[in-house]
Amino acid sequence: MSQPFVAILMGSDSDLPTMQATFDVLKSFGIRYEVRVHSAHRTPEATHNYVKDAEQRGCQAFICAAGLAAHLAGAVSAITVRPVIGVPMDGGPLKGQDALLSTVQMPAGIPVATVAIGKTGAKNAGYLAAQIMAVSDAALAQKLRDERKANAEKILARNAEVQKELGLA
Numbered sequence: 001m002s003q004p005f006v007a008i009l010m011g012s013d014s015d016l017p018t019m020q021a022t023f024d025v026l027k028s029f030g031i032r033y034e035v036r037v038h039s040a041h042r043t044p045e046a047t048h049n050y051v052k053d054a055e056q057r058g059c060q061a062f063i064c065a066a067g068l069a070a071h072l073a074g075a076v077s078a079i080t081v082r083p084v085i086g087v088p089m090d091g092g093p094l095k096g097q098d099a100l101l102s103t104v105q106m107p108a109g110i111p112v113a114t115v116a117i118g119k120t121g122a123k124n125a126g127y128l129a130a131q132i133m134a135v136s137d138a139a140l141a142q143k144l145r146d147e148r149k150a151n152a153e154k155i156l157a158r159n160a161e162v163q164k165e166l167g168l169a
Helices: 014-030 042-054 072-079 095-102 121-135 136-164
Strands: 005-010 035-036 060-066 086-087
Touching: 005 014, 005 042, 014 035, 014 060, 014 086, 014 121, 014 136, 042 060, 042 072, 060 072, 060 095, 060 121, 072 086, 072 095, 086 095, 086 121, 121 136
Parallel strands: 005 035, 005 060, 060 086
Antiparallel strands: none
């Protein structure tokens, strides 16, 4: 098996700006990733072939971004037993609510871990994939702990500043 990686599939290239948040998180942890534009509806055979190939090459988790009907994550989950993370895109007349429901309402036995709609979800998808990979990578787990500690320290420092600014400390 080659070096572990995360496979990111997008239903459309219009998802690219939002999914940049996922790429940034994975890069920050040194996690290798691949990106493909595949559609559950328009390119089902190519999607199936890519998922099977990625799995054989060491993919540890799939992240799937899609809007509107948002069947991509479910279609991928039906093909693999690797973890699948769905990112509902925030476009369309329902502002991503339709994508959220399409992604989260999977039948029993075909799970999709679904994150928030849009950029926050894209960012959390990267973190969730990192946490999945950290189960078998102690160094990566430590990087995640270190980042959380640094984030907590920033909040506590800002709290102290706010208390001073308000004359409460």
